[in-house]
Amino acid sequence: MKVLGWLLLVILATSIILIAVYWQADKSLEELKPKWAPAPSQFVNVQGMQVHLRDEGPRDDPNPIVLIHGTSSSLHTWDGWTDELKSTRRVVRFDIPAFGLTGPSPDNNYTIESYASFIVAMLDHLNIEQGVLAGNSLGGYVAWATAVIYPERVSQLALVDTSGYPFTPKSTPIGFIVANTPVLNKLMEKVLPRSMVESSIINLYGDPSIITHELVDRYFDLTVRAGNRQALAQRFRQTKPGPYADKISSIPQPTLIIWGGQDRLIPPELGDHFHREIPDSELVIFDELGHLPHEEAPLETVNVFIDFINR
Template sequence: MQKLLSLRARILLIILATVMLLISLTCFAIVLTWAPDKPLAELIPIWAPAPSQFIAVKGLPVHMRDEGPRDDPSPLVLIHGTSASLHTWEGWVGALKNQHRVITMDIPAFGLTGPNFEADYHSPTYAKFILDLLDRMQVQHFIIGGNSLGGEIAWQVAVAAPQRVERLILVDAGGYAFTPASIPLGFRIARMSQTEWVMEHTLPRHMMVASVKNVYGDPDKVTDALVDRYQAMTLRAGNRHALRQRFAQLDSGAQAQSIKSIRIPTLIIWGGKDRLIPPENAQKFHKDIPGSKLVMFDQLGHVPHEEDPVATVAAVKEFLK
């Protein structure tokens, strides 16, 4: 009996030592990856130089850029996707702004705009936000495009206000239900309720690198500077909490039937190596929007406009002629 008690005591000590080691390693990992929110004022000097500006939309200061000729009767409005920012369009803007007025913005929950007041991140709410922004800018007619979530917002704007939208550009757009081949690591962690505190207070560099590489067709194109930008936008005060709220409000495919009502000239651009929203969804848009044009870039991923702006903007230029 005494030997049995001694064996149990040793087992308990081993278990206790293991638990203490795991707790110590966890605390050490948290210390190494500790990344509190950054205030907006700290980020503006680096990430919002001219021509960036902030304009109030229903009281919310929105980070945006308005570039190109002001007399353009139909500005091009471009909307980024989840966890991105207006910087993702810089390649396109640089190639287009000599001939076209181009408006980009950070939509609520992301970039330097940050959370909205209502914590409402449903797609129809985003579509209303875009129309409110353009009303604030006194822009009545426009061409609209977007990537991923931004693409879903773009076509919902086209459905809500067809009399204002002249053309539509969808880049690996959301809208239909889909099964991802792979989800960025950061997105997977943000969806796990048990990781809420850790996710909102730490940001391991390797996780950010893996998440950005996941949406590129060629991961070797992901640079340190690119990761720095995505990391800075993630750390903007309130964005990590807002991202969790956005994922909790996902309604993928809920509005898909209305896509068939679109009667606007539409360009569909897709990366053949998109592992988040599969290329099959490009064919669905092409089928449901009469007269649409589909251009597939076989070697690019989920953000083809960012991964290869030169090749992708060439298709846009041809479409805008």
């Protein structure tokens, strides 16, 4: 009992020290806007949220490109792709619910069906009848689930290190582990070392040497946007891979699958699985890249995407 008492005391003292040293209050939307939402950012009211949106390129594009980011990311992850595409194509990207400057959903619903419904609501708001959906990780899951549930709204798919099948990670970012662990995720609502965010990004890159201070700042700032830490825990609880996986083989849209050969979160074998299941698909693996190949090597990966949509 004495040992147990001392152990509890040590845990309590450690927790107090962590809270004192790494306390991180939420940052308000207004506080974050000047740095992370300059022009051409705008905010549109969709499903009761002020959605952070960038809509660039020619408005007469009959088949706009919609880029969907993954967990704990934001529309900024597609900056490199957008720079190459927007001169000739309409490129739409936005922060999906629970992340970025959009923040939490008012109904706290983060099921895959809810995300697919959100994508269609955004297309409706922007008067887009049909478009090319490209998504990374959770964003890829949202993209192909939208194609399954609302096939008439999707002309082509690009899936980048995509979730959706059950999988076993080779390595999971520490931030994801904490957000997915009861008690710890409650602590994370108030305590968030910047080093944890940086470590999580390092885990996702094939070449961590190219990670910049500004990149870590962006992920850190948008993680502590008011409400996002609570929403992240709910997203992990509600959006599990598996639902609709039996429908993947029925996807009729031409599909490009891009994967980083060094992805330790969703192993490249999953890319092979998607390729085998989707009838009209092609798979391109970048051996040296990690879980975010579009962010890590935007020019190399977008060129493959441009070839695909042009065909």
